Amino acid sequence: MTSVTLYVLAAAVVFGAGVFGVLTAAHLLRKLLALNMIGSAVFVLMLAVSGRPGGTTDPVAQALVLTGIVIAVASTAFALALAIRIHHDSGRVTLSAPEDDDDR
Amino acid sequence: MNVELAIDALIAVGFASLAVRVVTGRRLFADIVTFVVFGLVVSLAWARLGSPDLALAEAAIGAGLTGALMLVAYRTLARGGWTPTPTEGRRSTVAVAIGVLSATAVAAIGVAAVGAAGEGSAPDSAGAAALEALDGTGLGNPVTAVLLLFRNLDTLLEMFVLLVVLLGTWAVATPLRTGVRARVPRDTPLVAALVGIVVPTAVLVAAHLLLAGTDRPGGAFQGGTVLAAAGVVLVLTGAIRARSRSGLRLRIALIAGVATFVAIGAGAPLFGAEPMELPGTWAVYLIEVAMMASIATTLLLLFTRSRGVGATEADAGAEGGR
Numbered sequence: 001m002t003s004v005t006l007y008v009l010a011a012a013v014v015f016g017a018g019v020f021g022v023l024t025a026a027h028l029l030r031k032l033l034a035l036n037m038i039g040s041a042v043f044v045l046m047l048a049v050s051g052r053p054g055g056t057t058d059p060v061a062q063a064l065v066l067t068g069i070v071i072a073v074a075s076t077a078f079a080l081a082l083a084i085r086i087h088h089d090s091g092r093v094t095l096s097a098p099e100d101d102d103d104r
Numbered sequence: 105m106n107v108e109l110a111i112d113a114l115i116a117v118g119f120a121s122l123a124v125r126v127v128t129g130r131r132l133f134a135d136i137v138t139f140v141v142f143g144l145v146v147s148l149a150w151a152r153l154g155s156p157d158l159a160l161a162e163a164a165i166g167a168g169l170t171g172a173l174m175l176v177a178y179r180t181l182a183r184g185g186w187t188p189t190p191t192e193g194r195r196s197t198v199a200v201a202i203g204v205l206s207a208t209a210v211a212a213i214g215v216a217a218v219g220a221a222g223e224g225s226a227p228d229s230a231g232a233a234a235l236e237a238l239d240g241t242g243l244g245n246p247v248t249a250v251l252l253l254f255r256n257l258d259t260l261l262e263m264f265v266l267l268v269v270l271l272g273t274w275a276v277a278t279p280l281r282t283g284v285r286a287r288v289p290r291d292t293p294l295v296a297a298l299v300g301i302v303v304p305t306a307v308l309v310a311a312h313l314l315l316a317g318t319d320r321p322g323g324a325f326q327g328g329t330v331l332a333a334a335g336v337v338l339v340l341t342g343a344i345r346a347r348s349r350s351g352l353r354l355r356i357a358l359i360a361g362v363a364t365f366v367a368i369g370a371g372a373p374l375f376g377a378e379p380m381e382l383p384g385t386w387a388v389y390l391i392e393v394a395m396m397a398s399i400a401t402t403l404l405l406l407f408t409r410s411r412g413v414g415a416t417e418a419d420a421g422a423e424g425g426r
Contacts, residue, residue: 002109002218003108003109003112003152004153004218005215005218006109006112006113006116007112007116007149007152007153008211008214008215008217008218009116009120009211009214009215010115010116010117010119010120010149011210011214012207012208012210012211012214013120013123013124013207014119014120014123015206015207015210016203016204016205016206016207016208016210017120017123017124017126017127017203017207018123018127019202019203019206019207020127020199020200020202020203021126021127023196023198023199023202023203024127024196024199025127025191026191027132027191029132029136029174029177029178029181030127030132030135030191032174033126033127033135033136033139033174034126034127036139036166036170037123037126037127037139037142040142040143040146040162040166041123041210043158044146044149044150044153045210045214047150047153047155047158048153048214048218049214049217049218050231052154056154056235056246057153057154057155058229058230058231059231059234059235059246059247059249059250060229060230060231060234060250060254060255061231062155062157062158062246062247062250063247063250063251063255063258064258065155065158066157066158066161066247066251066325067251067258067259067262069158069161069162069165069166070161070165070262070266070325070399071262071265072166072170073165073166073169073170073173073403074265074266074269074402074406075269076170076173076174077173077269077273077403077406077407078269078272078273078276078406080173080174080177081272081273081276081277081406081409082276083177083181084177084180084181084184084277084409085276085277087181087184087186088184091185093181093186
């Protein structure tokens, strides 16, 4: 097993954990944590599987992931502003209907 | 088993188990902190995967800023009447099954892709082409070359995305105009020392990252984030605070990145280059400086969720231009 395979497998675990988190978490902040983890998993995967021309890591893949990281933090900031607004207007920190609140 | 592989195994197992911990944890605050640690371990993975640029970005943005945003949102919710309660155990067989299934699918795709790519990638790949063309650019860092020369439209649009996100945040931000406010008393000796040491160091590091970025790891994004982090420290310690309107200098800083980028890109034919083809290394430096100012300002305002920031006391204006 090579190092790259190790990172691919770890990224797969993170991806699965993120999917589980998005599905089960009710709290909006928890959902965002899980979504961010899915993002990180995809980024690690992209870089791990990209080729290594001339022994260096593919610069195009690195640039794509760098762009992705910045966009991810920006959209997280926007989503957090939305979550805070939802709480401010409705007093709730989840998206489910009031009667489903104690579902999970 | 050699040492390198052992280190990689440690990092891989480390961030995978931290991720599982984040989604199975029961106390949200602790899980946010775990998420920050997760980000730091991932940044080690970047370094091991041969990408120090991404390691710097992940440590500053992925772990640092995202964590700070999450913690401030947590506190804002708590102050707005939400009581943090431990999440009850989440048992959902379906969710576990879907999680395991997606992990397996991702692993299969990933392992297959690694097998297909092998150690040396196809000679006609974009990455190989970028490395080949690097010699003629005067830049030493291939990532900076891709971001600013070969695929600079992506980077320009990314700057626009940052602006759109900021406008969106302004639109939905809670009426709480003051945004994030300091809780730490300013006259505490430790706080003054922290601000006195951390902020100048951060500015220095940001400038270094920017200048080094053309030849070595670093660049406008990393530098801008470190600068924004210095601003976050200033906000949290009460040296500067959110304002309900933005001054002219702040607005200029916000659009400096896209404005400079568009101006040089559109004016490139004057220097005998194609539109968006940067006419020289000076253009790269100019755009990176402007982008760093815009990135730092945008990220800081996303943190405070306000239209502006200003000095808390009468020494106003000192930080107004950030």
